[in-house]
Amino acid sequence: MRLLTAIDGEEQSHFRLCEFENGDGLAMVHASTLASLERVRRDLAAWARRDVWVIVTDALRTDADLERLAARLGWIDEGGAVSRDSKHLARHGGIAVDLVAVVAGTRERIPQRILGEICRRHFDWVKDSYRDGHVHADNRHRGREPAR
């Protein structure tokens, strides 16, 4: 299912609901997250002067997903990488995404630093220091505001 949102008065639809699914096929995406992603895609395309694909690698997580992840990477309070209050959890309302971006066609990876910089313009909170090159972005503040 294609997701549609308006950015500065223009309808944009570059993301599908299935991109936000967890391993069990559950999906949740906050309206502000979709709008932020469309703005990131637009700004990356301007930066690259080419069409860019923004690829959501991880979005919604259940408690069971988080437990599995923590079994691999460890909880932050035990020196690992997984937050017990992960913004990916459904209780936060679909506000978090992990993403990478590539130039359409060539699939050349957009550098993590550039992706992180542009995500900071459009998301409330961004982490771009992961070794595998992905960027985490979430709308922890605007996700709490009532939908407009």
Ligand SMILES: [Zn+2]
């Ligand atoms: Zn994340």
